[in-house]
Amino acid sequence: xxxxxxxxxxxxxxxxxxxxxxxxxxxxxxxxxxxxxxxxxxxxxxxxxxxxxxxxxxxxxxxxxxxxxxxxxxxxxxxxxxxxxxxxxxxxxxxxxxxxxxxxxxxxxxxxxxxxxxxxxxxxxxxxxxxxxxxxxxxxxxxxxxxxxxxxxxxxxxxxxxxxxxxxxxxxxxxxxxxxxxxxxxxxxxxxxxxxxxxxxxxxxxxxxxxxxxxxxxxxxxxxxxxxxxxxxxxxxxxxxxxxxxxxxxxxxxxxxxxxxxxxxxxxxxxxxxxxxxxxxxxxxxxxxxxxxxxxxxxxxxxxxxxxxxxxxxxxxxxxxxxxxxxxxxxxxxxxxxxxxxxxxxxxxxxxxxxxxxxxxxxxxxxxxxxxxxxxxxxxxxxxxxxxxxxxxxxxxxxxxxxxxxxxxxxxxxxxxxxxxxxxxxxxxxxxx
Amino acid sequence: xxxxxxxxxxxxxxxxxxxxxxxxxxxxxxxxxxxxxxxxxxxxxxxxxxxxxxxxxxxxxxxxxxxxxxxxxxxxxxxxxxxxxxxxxxxxxxxxxxxxxxxxxxxxxxxxxxxxxxxxxxxxxxxxxxxxxxxxxxxxxxxxxxxxxxxxxxxxxxxxxxxxxxxxxxxxxxxxxxxxxxxxxxxxxxxxxxxxxxxxxxxxxxxxxxxxxxxxxxxxxxxxxxxxxxxxxxxxxxxxxxxxxxxxxxxxxxxxxxxxxxxxxxxxxxxxxxxxxxxxxxxxxxxxxxxxxxxxxxxxxxxxxxxxxxxxxxxxxxxxxxxxxxxxxxxxxx
Ligand code: HDD
Ligand code: HEM
Ligand code: HEM
Numbered sequence: 001x002x003x004x005x006x007x008x009x010x011x012x013x014x015x016x017x018x019x020x021x022x023x024x025x026x027x028x029x030x031x032x033x034x035x036x037x038x039x040x041x042x043x044x045x046x047x048x049x050x051x052x053x054x055x056x057x058x059x060x061x062x063x064x065x066x067x068x069x070x071x072x073x074x075x076x077x078x079x080x081x082x083x084x085x086x087x088x089x090x091x092x093x094x095x096x097x098x099x100x101x102x103x104x105x106x107x108x109x110x111x112x113x114x115x116x117x118x119x120x121x122x123x124x125x126x127x128x129x130x131x132x133x134x135x136x137x138x139x140x141x142x143x144x145x146x147x148x149x150x151x152x153x154x155x156x157x158x159x160x161x162x163x164x165x166x167x168x169x170x171x172x173x174x175x176x177x178x179x180x181x182x183x184x185x186x187x188x189x190x191x192x193x194x195x196x197x198x199x200x201x202x203x204x205x206x207x208x209x210x211x212x213x214x215x216x217x218x219x220x221x222x223x224x225x226x227x228x229x230x231x232x233x234x235x236x237x238x239x240x241x242x243x244x245x246x247x248x249x250x251x252x253x254x255x256x257x258x259x260x261x262x263x264x265x266x267x268x269x270x271x272x273x274x275x276x277x278x279x280x281x282x283x284x285x286x287x288x289x290x291x292x293x294x295x296x297x298x299x300x301x302x303x304x305x306x307x308x309x310x311x312x313x314x315x316x317x318x319x320x321x322x323x324x325x326x327x328x329x330x331x332x333x334x335x336x337x338x339x340x341x342x343x344x345x346x347x348x349x350x351x352x353x354x355x356x357x358x359x360x361x362x363x364x365x366x367x368x369x370x371x372x373x374x375x376x377x378x379x380x381x382x383x384x385x386x387x388x389x390x391x392x393x394x395x396x397x398x399x400x401x402x403x404x405x406x407x408x409x410x411x412x413x414x415x416x417x418x419x420x421x422x423x424x425x426x427x428x429x430x431x432x433x
Numbered sequence: 434x435x436x437x438x439x440x441x442x443x444x445x446x447x448x449x450x451x452x453x454x455x456x457x458x459x460x461x462x463x464x465x466x467x468x469x470x471x472x473x474x475x476x477x478x479x480x481x482x483x484x485x486x487x488x489x490x491x492x493x494x495x496x497x498x499x500x501x502x503x504x505x506x507x508x509x510x511x512x513x514x515x516x517x518x519x520x521x522x523x524x525x526x527x528x529x530x531x532x533x534x535x536x537x538x539x540x541x542x543x544x545x546x547x548x549x550x551x552x553x554x555x556x557x558x559x560x561x562x563x564x565x566x567x568x569x570x571x572x573x574x575x576x577x578x579x580x581x582x583x584x585x586x587x588x589x590x591x592x593x594x595x596x597x598x599x600x601x602x603x604x605x606x607x608x609x610x611x612x613x614x615x616x617x618x619x620x621x622x623x624x625x626x627x628x629x630x631x632x633x634x635x636x637x638x639x640x641x642x643x644x645x646x647x648x649x650x651x652x653x654x655x656x657x658x659x660x661x662x663x664x665x666x667x668x669x670x671x672x673x674x675x676x677x678x679x680x681x682x683x684x685x686x687x688x689x690x691x692x693x694x695x696x697x698x699x700x701x702x703x704x705x706x707x708x709x710x711x712x713x714x715x716x717x718x719x720x721x722x723x724x725x726x727x728x729x730x731x732x733x734x735x736x737x738x739x740x741x742x743x744x745x746x747x748x749x750x751x752x753x754x755x756x757x758x759x760x761x762x763x764x765x766x767x
Pocket of ligand 2 (some may be wrong): 016019020022026027054057062064066067097098100101127128129135138205
């Protein structure tokens with residue numbers, strides 16, 4: 001139905017970004033909990049497991065709509081590409097989600113020995129990273145389709161391993177999992193800073209701060225280089241119009257600069273008030289300053305991403321926040337080595353309040369990926385407008401979109417309430433009945 | 434291969450009905466059978482470790498359809514668009530109410546979430562029952578094989594067709610009563626005292642209704658859903674009848690676990706019976722002319738073959754892991 005496409009897209013974007021708030025912490029926290037259990041720090045591990053469990057429940061509740069929307073809203077995509085993406089999407093359900101729900105049941109509802117707790121925590125780690133792997137392999141297929149042929153009016157799978165071991169999938173998994181670890185580190189550091197500032201749980205506070213800053217610095221670096229850099233190289237090689245739009249470049253040429261600041265002006269086809277580092281984009285994308293980066297003008301209009309401004313800002317937000325986070329964590333580590341971290345109140349305040357940064361960067365990253373792929377749902381294969389359900393009225397989609405806004409507002413409040421309580425209670429005290 | 438996938442989808446549906454069936458049913462019943470806070474907590478405690486995993490079977494159904502019959506997933510899910518979102522929202526409300534109930538000792542707070550939990554469970558069972566009724570009755574299909582239909586039309590299963598008519602609502606009513614009884618047996622097995630007595634009464638009272646609605650569903654389905662009398666369908670139906678009888682007798686003797694197992698066998702046999710009576714149609718059109726059969730709707734042979742390997746293996750692994758979880762959790766129950 002005409003007009004429905006926008007609502008389909010907005011609903012998918014909103015529900016996906018909301019869903020992604022939860023898995024990023026799940027995936028980041030899971031290995032930290034395993035690490036703590038290996039070191040026999042059961043008190044802290046149990047506390048983080050309680051945080052994990054609440055977060056996980058919200059991930060489950062918001063995850064179901066994602067899976068269903070492929071059938072309800074993107075029937076065209078499901079019919080056309082189900083042969084391929086059905087595989088990886090169903091794998092996620094069968095291998096990852098069952099694993100997670102079963103072992104979380106063991107952790108929360110039986111009286112496991114420390115060894116069994118360790119085992120269940122490992123299973124949860126494996127499960128959450130597996131689900132990321134499968135969903136990202138699915139997503140990577142949409143960005144960089146591999147392992148299929150055209151068969152009549154749909155796609156047919158020819159090689160599952162090409163789908164699973166797609167270059168794009170491996171790169172994306174690395175970048176995304178590191179980004180999830182960034183989220184976890186910032187959350188750990190924020191909790192540590194909070195307990196330190198409020199003079200509670202001193203030993204755990206120190207541990208949380210230590211873990212958060214060390215892991216935070218390492219992963220903030222790794223999210224930019226090599227993983228973010230690799231992502232950008234893939235986009236440069238395979239989605240040239242997307243790279244041009246991310247950088248707000250209209251004209252082509254070698255010695256392409258990286259834009260630090262500037263506003264894309266699409267009607268006039270230029271970038272207003274740019275501050276550029278000359279040659280940097282050519283270098284980053286192709287490894288040489290003379291790499292010829294084509295601008296948007298080199299491509300027909302119907303291959304341009306539709307929302308160039310948002311794409312540009314999303315990408316710069318992600319990269320900008322990434323840089324900011326490296327700086328913050330480096331400063332925190334410096335103070336730690338000088339043994340002054342716990343006494344530097346402004347820095348503690350900053351760490352406590354900085355935890356939204358990785359969430360914002362993650363959301364911006366997803367916007368970059370999805371807007372950059374436009375106007376395709378499966379790059380070069382299926383256009384977004386052909387992917388939506390043709391038999392659903394736009395009013396129905398608008399209705400469910402508004403419904404999700406209300407439901408998720410409520411969910412968000414409950415989440416803050418539940419997590420807030422758990423954090424106020426802190427490590428050490430037993431769970432309630 | 435197509436047959437294998439048809440069976441796998443049927444298996445996933447049966448597993449979902451049996452497993453999520455008892456915790457949905459417990460949600461429908463708990464306001465009536467559990468009166469005190471301790472009793473409510475006992476009901477929630479009985480399903481607590483499992484409901485999340487049970488719901489994953491819903492994803493397993495969607496996943497199996499996605500792998501093997503994507504056209505069916507696309508047509509049925511988009512064709513029942515609003516109903517699907519009601520399902521999702523009801524699932525969300527169930528999840529939240531379980532999570533939030535225990536957060537405060539305030540009586541009103543708990544009563545409120547108990548109520549939400551019950552309503553969401555009822556809504557889910559009704560919607561899923563209606564959806565099943567629609568699949569059996571068939572959809573109005575457009576030339577592209579997509580479904581366009583209103584919420585209700587003239588309330589009969591013949592065209593003009595809507596989501597709701599007396600047939601689909603009847604199937605939903607059967608689902609509701611059968612799952613209520615299923616859950617009553619489950620809670621009776623997991624509890625004692627007054628709670629157990631009330632569950633026993635519920636199960637006993639539900640029995641004639643289950644039987645009557647089941648027979649009615651069969652009788653009407655013969656004409657509405659064009660069931661085919663295959664030997665396999667008859668075998669499963671007889672098995673279902675036997676299992677229902679057995680669960681009745683076992684419940685009278687207060688052998689709750691066995692009665693619950695028999696009730697599970699009943700539900701699974703009903704699903705398998707219907708599945709074998711409708712094979713090979715996977716997407717029925719209301720006039721039966723443009724119905725899709727399994728071969729036409731299936732994915733490519735390669736996708737089916739490789740998918741069946743890992744899906745089958747995955748399901749086995751899930752069953753083993755679930756059995757271990759069950760042992761450990763039940764052993765450690767206070
Ligand atoms: C903590 C979060 C975070 C941070 C700091 C960064 N990223 Fe990122 N980025 C993501 C989180 C993320 C993400 C949410 O995980 C995405 C979305 C899709 C994906 O695969 O990962 C992503 C996507 C993404 C894409 C889009 C790929 C595509 O079109 O499919 C590129 C080019 C980059 N990233 C590059 C970078 C660079 C050069 C960074 C330098 C600092 C950077 N990212 C920091
Ligand atoms: C459109 C894409 C997505 C779909 C269809 C989807 C689907 C789902 C579903 C159905 C669940 C609930 C599973 C359960 O019952 O345990 C879930 C949870 C989860 N999802 Fe997603 N998801 C999507 C995006 C993502 C992304 C991008 C990631 C990670 C990179 C991710 C990682 C996870 C993880 C780790 C969980 C476990 C629960 C949690 O972390 O809270 N998902 N997802
Ligand atoms: C399983 C893999 C995925 C598939 C097949 C997929 C497919 C789609 C489709 C069909 C749309 C709407 C049309 C479009 O604008 O492209 C979309 C948009 C979007 N998706 Fe994904 N998606 C996947 C995973 C994810 C995940 C995991 C996230 C984030 C957590 C995400 C975030 C978004 C956003 C923000 C948009 C809005 C962009 C726009 O409307 O232009 N996607 N995606």
